[in-house]
Amino acid sequence: MAIGIHMHAGALCLVLLSSVQVTALDCNFLKVQQQRFNLQSLKLWKERSAKFPSACLKELTAFSFPSDILEISESRLAMIAVYEILHGFLNILRRDLLGTGLEVTQRKRFLQMLHAQTEVIERCLEERKVTLRGAKGRKTVLRLKRYFQRIITFIREKERGTCIWESLQLEIRTSFTYIDILTKRMNS
Template sequence: MSTMRLLHICLILLFSTEISSQHCDLLSFQQKKLNKDSLELLEKMGGNFPFQCFNEGIDFKSMQDVLKRQSSQKENVKLAIQNILQEIFTVFSKNLTQTAWDTISIITFQNKLHQQIERLEACLGFQKEKDGTKMGSDGLVLTKLKVRRYFQGIYNFLEEKQYSLCAWEIIRMEMTRCFLFVDQLTKSL
């Protein structure tokens, strides 16, 4: 009887591994779809860029410049995407009271980001188990550090501008650029 249970558990694990593998094989397609949805939600949540904010621009270094020497290994690209999405999620979890943005769009946007992050984490974990690799190489740590430093500039900008409507609108446009870069990274998966 216990042998049957053990066999049953082994079969479940075997099939769940296969399902996880297939889920990760579709990651690029799913990521493209979720990126597109996120871009549409970013546009929808704020509408047109307010005229009074045109004079308050700041030129952030593009994410592409920040990660210009990004390795082409798929795990590195996945980790870079995951870090960028996690930081975007954190940005949109900050003080949004002065934005006057559509609350439903913000919540939907946050949920989509959370979905993307979870899928990437699952695939990174699955890949790590499958290959027996350690996800702590110098390149991966450097990528995470560069992404964090880039977003620290965004947090500093929001704080300096006291989370004003114009500051948020500028950040919303900057996050659009980040999603376009994530889309480029996704194409390399």
């Protein structure tokens, strides 16, 4: 009996030690991991929607992504921007304000992926002691928060419908292209 307990305790220690190593590796390979996540996400959203319905063109809204964010060249600001974008979409999709057209399993899988990736980036930001020091960092976050507020306001003002969902899907796909641009500027 005592041998069995020690074997289980030993196995538990190995699992805990390997999870600490994986956590450390997450930040060392954050850029690669984020690029893989971007590709998976784009694939999911492309599978979800075919062609933008012509009936929805009049509902199409420009949410005005703050394009100056794409000019970020500093690694820490790129990481902060990627985190804010992922976190913003996580908040929108978690609320399911639209009664999204995603199947339950797709929605759950994507939310899990988004949540996991935001946690990894948040942990790496903390580990690397990245803060919002300086006006650029605060301005970046503020501009992205306003962008997501425009999206939330649009969703709340409109009734649930296919066209609203189509607009959001288009915005998400476009934003993952922006995330990819910013990810390339992050240090490994």
